[in-house]
Amino acid sequence: MAQYLLSVWHDEDYEVDFSGEEMQRIGAQVGAFNEEVQAAGAWVFAGGLMPASTATVVRSNGGDVSMTDGPYAESKELMGGFWVIEAPDLDAALEWARKGAAACEGPVEVRPFQGE
Amino acid sequence: MSDELATVFRREAGRCTATLIRVLGDIDLAEDAVAEAFAIAAERWPRDGVPSNPGGWITTTARNRAIDRLRRESTRTERHVAALRLTDTDMEPDDRPEMEGLDELVEVVPDDQLRLMFLCCHPSLAPDAQVALTLRLLGGLETAEIARTFLAPEATIAQRIVRAKRKLRDNHAPYRIPSAGALPDRLNTVLAAIYLIFTEGHRATSGDGLVRTDLSEEAIRLGRVLVELMPDEAEAAGLLSLMLLTDARRPARLAPDGSLVRLTDQDRTKWDRALIDEGHRLVRACLRRNQPGPFQIQAAIAAVHADAPRSEDTDWSQVVALYDQLHALRPNPVVALNRAVAVGELDGPEAGLAALGELDPSVLDDYQPFHAARADVLARAGRTSAAVAAYDRALELTTNEVERRFLTTRRADAERAQSGGAESAGHPPQPG
Numbered sequence: 086m087a088q089y090l091l092s093v094w095h096d097e098d099y100e101v102d103f104s105g106e107e108m109q110r111i112g113a114q115v116g117a118f119n120e121e122v123q124a125a126g127a128w129v130f131a132g133g134l135m136p137a138s139t140a141t142v143v144r145s146n147g148g149d150v151s152m153t154d155g156p157y158a159e160s161k162e163l164m165g166g167f168w169v170i171e172a173p174d175l176d177a178a179l180e181w182a183r184k185g186a187a188a189c190e191g192p193v194e195v196r197p198f199q200g201e
Numbered sequence: 202m203s204d205e206l207a208t209v210f211r212r213e214a215g216r217c218t219a220t221l222i223r224v225l226g227d228i229d230l231a232e233d234a235v236a237e238a239f240a241i242a243a244e245r246w247p248r249d250g251v252p253s254n255p256g257g258w259i260t261t262t263a264r265n266r267a268i269d270r271l272r273r274e275s276t277r278t279e280r281h282v283a284a285l286r287l288t289d290t291d292m293e294p295d296d297r298p299e300m301e302g303l304d305e306l307v308e309v310v311p312d313d314q315l316r317l318m319f320l321c322c323h324p325s326l327a328p329d330a331q332v333a334l335t336l337r338l339l340g341g342l343e344t345a346e347i348a349r350t351f352l353a354p355e356a357t358i359a360q361r362i363v364r365a366k367r368k369l370r371d372n373h374a375p376y377r378i379p380s381a382g383a384l385p386d387r388l389n390t391v392l393a394a395i396y397l398i399f400t401e402g403h404r405a406t407s408g409d410g411l412v413r414t415d416l417s418e419e420a421i422r423l424g425r426v427l428v429e430l431m432p433d434e435a436e437a438a439g440l441l442s443l444m445l446l447t448d449a450r451r452p453a454r455l456a457p458d459g460s461l462v463r464l465t466d467q468d469r470t471k472w473d474r475a476l477i478d479e480g481h482r483l484v485r486a487c488l489r490r491n492q493p494g495p496f497q498i499q500a501a502i503a504a505v506h507a508d509a510p511r512s513e514d515t516d517w518s519q520v521v522a523l524y525d526q527l528h529a530l531r532p533n534p535v536v537a538l539n540r541a542v543a544v545g546e547l548d549g550p551e552a553g554l555a556a557l558g559e560l561d562p563s564v565l566d567d568y569q570p571f572h573a574a575r576a577d578v579l580a581r582a583g584r585t586s587a588a589v590a591a592y593d594r595a596l597e598l599t600t601n602e603v604e605r606r607f608l609t610t611r612r613a614d615a616e617r618a619q620s621g622g623a624e625s626a627g628h629p630p631q632p633g
Contacts, residue, residue: 087373173375174375175323175325175369175372175374176380178372179324179325180383195372197372197373
């Protein structure tokens with residue numbers, strides 16, 4: 086079994102508004118997907134993140150530590166949440182990603198964890 | 202390498218590598234082992250004669266050499282385990298492989314080749330990496346050969362192949378034929394990669410040569426393997442048929458001076474009838490299955506052209522109908538362009554211009570064939586200054602020297618027609 090990070094990406098102007106009809110729908114879809122992952126025994130961990138504007142970057146340089154306003158990546162696309170799943174191989178992980186992308190209605194990046 | 206060995210290599214390298222990857226569970230190990238086995242063959246076969254089952258001999262020798270090597274290097278636990286597993290289930294390593302137990306090994310080879318095709322064309326890899334890996338592992342081409350055919354630096358191709366293999370390994374890509382649910386999409390990726398190899402060979406995107414035969418032949422060989430291994434897949438047969446019918450025109454595509462001859466002007470007696478017959482049989486058989494797909498329809502279009510003894514005998518209404526079908530299945534601007542050109546042939550240049558006018562120019566503005574086709578239809582419609590401007594735009598976008606010469610000639614014809622007031626006798630270009 087290998088572990089994969091399934092990260093969810095969105096544009097920088099994306100706002101999480103749980104009262105909206107769209108978010109209600111997506112929330113229900115993601116909830117159902119989470120249950121499916123858990124039932125299959127593939128679930129390791131998952132979570133949605135607060136907007137990237139809430140991020141702080143901490144750097145350690147020798148003994149000096151500096152802190153700056155985040156996010157770290159100067160990118161128009163940001164990670165909004167992720168799943169860590171366990172799967173027998175890449176094709177199985179991609180199949181979970183396909184379902185996850187449909188559930189959250191956005192692109193999902195699949196990336197393997199370093200093995201033991 | 203002797204001719205005989207070279208022939209065996211061409212036929213068997215991909216198959217042996219495919220089986221060894223399954224047996225050893227490692228691409229690099231399999232490649233090295235197959236290379237070593239061929240080196241041993243080069244030494245022994247001239248002396249001892251070619252074995253009755255050369256592929257089996259190579260596979261067995263490669264496996265045994267790999268086991269030897271694993272044992273020598275089995276400081277790492279996982280490799281030690283692998284060596285044990287191999288020797289438990291298989292024969293003892295032997296410098297002189299016997300034919301004993303070999304049938305069993307060879308029998309599973311066809312599936313191994315399919316596995317390898319799906320692995321090389323894994324959708325997690327970019328198309329250029331899929332193509333390079335396919336040529337390397339299934340075609341047995343050296344990195345330098347792949348670099349030459351793609352006119353790319355060898356280091357670029359080497360890095361592309363290394364990265365692709367690493368990505369597959371780090372991601373735990375499985376070595377198996379995709380499940381039924383995933384198969385249609387995965388097969389399309391394989392077909393697209395093979396077709397990319399074919400078109401790259403058929404029509405160089407840059408440089409002087411227009412046809413790089415080796416790549417086209419390798420693509421056709423892979424297409425044949427795929428049809429043999431997946432006889433129920435209509436699109437696989439459609440792809441092979443399309444490649445055969447296109448390749449059949451190769452002897453007529455270039456003039457003695459190396460310039461490009463359009464489909465309209467080709468000497469059709471030079472077309473390879475054997476390839477056309479085979480392509481026809483395939484396309485008819487797969488269309489009867491009634492699982493239409495883009496490759497089958499494109500093959501059917503190529504078959505309509507092949508049916509016409511002269512260009513003016515072409516059944517253009519059939520061509521337009523097939524493009525309509527293709528567009529309904531896979532709407533895309535290039536298909537719409539080809540359809541418009543066919544309409545120009547069926548109903549005259551004004552109708553062709555009207556059809557071209559319906560296309561979205563913003564999508565096609567950087568697409569050379571769009572401007573070349575438009576220029577030809579404009580020239581035929583007698584709008585010569587607009588035609589010259591369109592040729593200029595097409596020339597701006599041309600990277601291939603042979604096509605540049607062709608378009609320059611066409612442009613000069615159009616200009617002459619303008620100054621002389623004579624009507625141009627031009628025809629729109631069809632994909633040659």
